Amino acid sequence: MPDTALVWFRRDLRLFDHAALYHALKRHARVVAVFVFDRDLLDPLPADDRRVAFIHAALVELANALAQHGSALVVAHERAQAAIPRLARQYQAVAVHANHDDDPAARRRDEAVARTLADEGRRLFTHKDHVLFERDEIVTRQGGMYSVFTPYRRAWLARLDDFMLSSYPVARYLDRLAPLPPQPLPTLPGLGFAEITLALPGGMSGGEQLFEAFKERLDRYHLRRDFPALKGPSYLSAHLRFGTVSIRELARHAHGVGGPGAQAWLGELAWRDFYHQILWHRPDVVEHAFRPEYDALPFPNREDWFDAWREGRTGYPLVDAAMRQLRHSGYMHNRLRMVAASFLVKDLLVDWRWGERHFAALLLDYDLAANNGGWQWAASTGCDAQPYFRIFNPVAQSRKFDPDGHFIRRYCPELAALPDAAIHAPWEAPPLTLAEAGVRLGHDYPLPIVEHARQRELALALFKSARRP
Known part of the structure; x- marks a missing residue:
């Protein structure tokens, strides 16, 4: 043989x-x-x-x-x-x-x-x-893992060269594949799953199609990536997750093109490697906070508020639109992942692990390292986390990143007739504006389940209590 x-x-x-x-x-x-x-x-x-x-x-x-x-x-x-x-x-x-x-x-x-x-x-x-640099390939001068992203990114970028970005020349050896007759591939129903029409093209051809389209707008990535109503992201996250594209090919193109758009996207690929090296060194983060002082924060964890967040009925339109996008498509824009996560932890005072598990259940591009890292960043419990005293204001985020309300209107159609100025915080709109738009708060669309300013103070107090000696 x-x-x-x-x-x-x-x-x-x-x-x-x-x-x-x-x-x-x-x-x-x-x-x-x-x-x-x-x-x-x-x-x-x-x-x-x-x-x-x-x-x-x-x-x-x-x-x-x-x-x-x-x-x-x-x-x-x-x-x-x-x-x-x-x-x-x-x-x-x-x-x-x-x-x-x-x-x-x-x-x-x-x-x-x-x-x-x-x-x-x-x-x-x-x-x-699966990554460009893994495990302990990039370490600090002391030989340990990086727990802060900015110096990690500098080291990561400094290591990028033609060798690290070169492809494995598989094609020249494919004649060594074993000659085999066609093999049966189980059907989805045969595996116990439903036939589902996906919102994005799949397989190697789908990854190539999306990458070719993204190349045309890569130079504007840094300007458009934070606006969910614009076609700014690459939409390659699921393809990266399941390896229907090559991380080396993607990074090689961006590295060769250069410019602020490509550099911003390379930074996102570096974040991906960063979170994977954290998971390698600290597998305990799967169930525990990276920062031990925040591992047992006494979150109230109101289940009715968590359910409202999951179902997109918090009364904060950008948050609700984001959660409905996730439920509808299995995708959520990266900026909105941060906004939605911050809202759950800092406004609703629900343990980040609850939200992480919900995202894990629904995200098509679910990746343990990135999902855990992103949630711990937003919750201020992780490595290089957003400081606990910086709390996203969901209305300010809405006005800044969906100024015309296009994204909100797509996923919260009950608010579609509101003018741009009112759609971000409908409860602040004059009664006549609401009436003309056919919006009855508490009936067609919920009133806010919490007051952001008050919840912000409660979140600050919660985190400060964990920092006391």
Whole structure:
């Protein structure tokens, strides 16, 4: 039998610039591509989870691409800890190659798989692929992790060079893919999930399409990125999450183009790496505050207020529009993630972990490191966090970043007839203005469930209490 290896596709659903695939093809005579619908991950999910639909669409395209090279994607639906050793035995593989996944649960899974493979005389090799710089590749002068972003970004940018941004030349070795007949790909209903029409194009082709469109507006990214009604972001976050695009290709383009727009976007990619290195060094942040003094803040945690926030009926239009966008599409604009998170923690005095779990359940681009880091930043409990005494004013944010109310009108249509000046804080509008717009506060749209100024003082007192010796 030829020297055979498996490539275990996970959050890297593409057939180009792929570290694990490249190393497997280079080192072995025959390579079998496999994917596992891991029941440990899928069984707790609701049937309408958009992420499974996104993954399935990407796998269809990946399988078709493999078929063009005379191979196939072998798919299992079971626990990965059992599936990978079983497939290694089935194909008599001497090794399994996969790309790093630094989520704590994934690390435990990989350690268990590696032990089982080792017991059978096989090896699990893992490779860096999902980020540009990982784990302890960028450390302080003292050799520790960075806990403040600005110096990390400087070090990150200083390390960018042609080598770090170069692609893995997978194409030249694809003739080593194992010749396999077509393999059955489970349907979404067969997996227990609903057929869902996604709001963005999926798979490798969808990632390429979105990236090509973003290139045309990259030079204006720094000017438009904070305005949810404008087409400012790249909309590539889900593709980055599931690896249908290459982080090296994206960063290489921005680095080569230069200019303030590209530099701002590179800064966002650096944030992504920053949060991943935090998770690697401090896996405890999954359940605990990065800053221990804030781990047990006595949040009142009113469930009725949390429900109002989740459902987009707080009475603050920008917050409600953001939460409705999330529920409707599985996406939320980055500026609004900060506003919504700040409102939950600092206005409604609800533990950030509640909000983090809600985002984790709905975001198509959910990434543990980024979601946790972003929530802890907004809640002032994390590394390089927004200082606790800086609290977003939801009305001021609305007037600044959705000045004409276009975004609010899209997701809060009951307010659509209000003039621009009134749509950000309808309770301040004259009765005649409300009547002319057909808005009855407390009936068509809720009154604010809290008063921002008062809640701000309560939040300050809450955080100050944790800082007392």
